[in-house]
Amino acid sequence: MMTVVRLMALALLLACGLAQPASAQVQAQAPAQAQLRNPATLAVEGPVLPGETVEVAIAFAPREGWHGYWFNPGDAGKGMELRWDLPPGWRAGEPRYPVPETLFAFGFMNHVYKSPYAVLVPLTVPADAAEGPTLIGVRAEYLACSDSLCVRETAELIGNVVVGADGRRDPRFARWEAKIPPRIDATARVEREGETLRIAIPLPQTQALGRPHVFIAEDGLVQYGEQQAFYRGEDRLVAVLAAKGDANPSSLSGVLRFGNSGRGIAFTAERGPVGLGSTTPLEASNAPSIGWLFLAAFVGGIVLNILPCVFPILSLKALHLARAGESESAARRDALAYTGGVMIAVLGLGVLLLALRAGGEQVGWAFQLQQPGIVLALLVLVTAITANLAGVFELPTLAGRRQASGSFATGLLAAFIATPCTGPFMAAALGAALILPTQYALGLFAALGLGFALPFLLLGFVPALRSRLPRPGGWMAHFRRWMALPMGVTALAVLWLAVRIGGWPFAAIGLAIALVVIAMLMGAGRRQRGGRPVGGGMIAGGLAVVLALAVVAPRWIDEVEADAGVLDPADFSEATLAQAKATGRPVFLWFTADWCLTCKVNEKVAIEREATRDAFADAGVIAIRGDWTRSNPAITRYLESKGVAGIPLYVWIDRDGEEQVLPQVLGPDSLIDLAGASPKTPARGTPQ
Structure with missing residues (x-):
């Protein structure tokens, strides 16, 4: 039932002539989606096996100037009601909503969606369900409002659920799922204190908040239009909300929104003590500021140079150090080229990460090494680098010569391989980059790259540091060949990763590709040492074999179980x-x-x-x-x-x-x- 406040709000809208006339409301209830201000469609995630659960989405597309409502609409409005038409034994679960926006109008605070959004509903299929397409239906009743009109709308939606293993997953569900706030597994605490409700939400100190807002799921507990206060303590955020009447809940649930990013977390709170001791107001608290986050990303990049993550590109970094002992101009040129490679790689990965997440993909900072195809490409690359360092063939960009292109390529590869593991200071900065506006997020990625490249920048521009390095000489050729050993170990490690990520058949194809690459490079090296140009036909044939193997490789990917380990987790x-x-x-x-x-x-x-x-x-x-x-x-x-x-x-x-x-x-x-x-x-x- 609507609260008294909500009834008064709707009455005010009617009295001001802001509600749609009755005849127009009847027209809006017609099934024709073209007549609706906030049209809805029904989508099914994909096929489902008997006894399992599939997601269905009720996707809305508010027309310009209109909006829909969260399930607790706030001071005014109305949440959606669903009436399902399902086969016997089928069961619909609780709808899951994306993080809403706030809309303050006519003195009322509402929880709304102005842009397209989707509500996800889990649908449980009985174990004895017959295989094949099954028709489902739902009648959705909801309110659509603009600045001057509110219309009760009804959408009659039908869809097919395919029971069985055949079919493909709807790619839109990844995007919709990404908008649903994840529920923290720790329980928050709520306490009535005077005329306020205090809610202590477990939250890491490193979590960037922007301008937070708490949406309470249960109606009648808080005054939605009153200003919310926040206090930050160690691993907790205390929200102070104006209580409504004598509300003193034993439990509640809600969503904490992080600024205007559209992201947040869902929480459940139980009654318990919530003190403000050891906390400070958010405006003056020690919560990470933008400046602190930039510093954390920069320092994290520096620290990354000494973490084990860097081992795979140890050979190339060692060669770069050796070259830094050359002339001052060459050292500066190489340092800038190396830094450029690092910056382009880190920013490129950052842009791709943000784009994937904006498209609904649930990916993190390590996404580039979680894809079997990229692992195969990396295996080819490190195999070629190992052969080059061992003197099998010559490639100026990676041969340890003075060309800046070699340093640039080293920077690219170093950042691509070493950055997926986060080190100290990096975690907070990269976590913030996922919810901050794009310009700040890219700034954090740039700070990380600059910190990672800093040691080599200093070597290039500080003669006192460079003077401590051995002077270049004939020893560098021998040193380069010795550096093929750790790079060869890296190639073996990537091959092992292919086993872990795709199984033995997939790794066998990767090994075959690596052997073809080695044979091709050995042939190229023989022609180089004989003073002859590298044969285009030989390279084309080798690349054709590699491409053919790469095309069939995805068919051989298997799920690999993790080793039990000592703890057997x-x-x-x-x-x-x-x-x-x-x-x-x-x-x-x-x-x-x-x-x-x-x-x-x-x-x-x-x-x-x-x-x-x-x-x-x-x-x-x-x-x-x-x-x-x-x-x-x-x-x-x-x-x-x-x-x-x-x-x-x-x-x-x-x-x-x-x-x-x-x-x-x-x-x-x-x-x-x-x-x-x-x-x-x-x-x-x-x-x-």
Whole structure:
């Protein structure tokens, strides 16, 4: 039922002549979508197996000047009502809405959508459903408003659900799903204090907020039009909202919006103490400012140079260092070329990441190494570089000569391979880049690239540093060939990654491609040493074979299960994490990938150890691992909820459900100490 305030608001609209006449309302209820101010369509995600759940979308396209409403419309308006026409045994779940906008008009605060949006509804298919297309229908009743009119609209929608394995997924669902706010797994707290409701939302200190706003799902609890105040503390955000009447809820739910980015998080709060101690008002708090985020990205880029992520391009960086001992002009030229390569790669990756996310893809900072096709291309590239460093053939851009193009290519490759793993300081900056306006996001990517290139810029422009390097000489030719060894190890590592990302048949095709490339380059090298031009026919034939193998490679991609490891962790999912927390036992949650060397070093040093396993067993710790080697939307959403864009990420959850984000570089006893300090509690179950 509408609240008194909402009834008064609608009465005011009618009294002012702002509501549509009754005859026009009847016309708007007609099924013809062309007559609607906010026309709706029904879409089905794709085929579904009996007993499983499929998403259906009710997609709206408000006409210019019109808007629709969130399920809690605010002071005025009306939420959507759905009446489903489903076969026996089929069941529709609760609708999921994107993050709404605020609209303040005539003294009323409304929660609206002015641009096209989609409401997603899970549809559960019974286990005995017959295979084949099944007709479903829904009657959607909702309100569409402009600045001068409000119209009750009705859309009669029908669609086909294909039960069975045949069919393709509707690509629009990735875009719609990306607009749904991820629900944080930690429980917020709500408390009545005087005439206000205080809500403490668990949120990392690193999460950029912009100008936040809280939308409460339940009606009648807060005064929507009153100003909201925010206080920032360590890993929590306290929202202070004007309470309505004597509202003192035992629980509530809502959405926290981050500025005007269209992004946010969903939360559930239970009644509990919410103090403002150790917090400061958001305007004067120590929340990350734009300046701090730029500094964090810059410093994170510098630190990245000493992390294990850089090992794959160690050979090229070492050659660049060796060349820096040449003439001052050559050193400056190479330093600028290297920096240019780094900047173009980082900005290019950043632009592509933002474009993919704007298109609805659930991707993070590591997206370039999660694609099997890119892994194959990288295998070809590092194989060619290894052959070049070993002297198999000559390619001026990577042969260690003075040409600036070699330094530029080194910068490109270094940034492409090394940046997917986030290091200290980087996580906060890259997490903010996903929700800030585009110009700020690109600025953060540029700061990261500049920090990554800084050591070589200093070598090129500070003679005192360059004078400490050995002077160039004949030793560089031998040094270059020795550097083929770590690059060869990198080629083997990429081949192993092909196994992990696509299975052995896929990796075998990758190996065949690498062997064809080596044979082609060896032939080119022989012709070069004989003073003859490289044969175009030979290269064309080799490339044709490589292209043919690359075309068939996707057909051989298999799902690869992660190794059990010493801890034998459960695989991450939102349900698994919720079940683990419900046991009342400590939980260690970590996110890793086979292409993240920093992750693998941490696992070797601190996680996958017998001492850690024994400490976890004594304390009853549940281990959960999120493997992000391949793109995983659930993991991406969880990373976003923690304000980060990449891995590694380590989270410790104590028996009370309090979460602690651990450093990205773990010590040998980091986890053992946490387990030892955890009070022992009786288990209430174990996640499956």
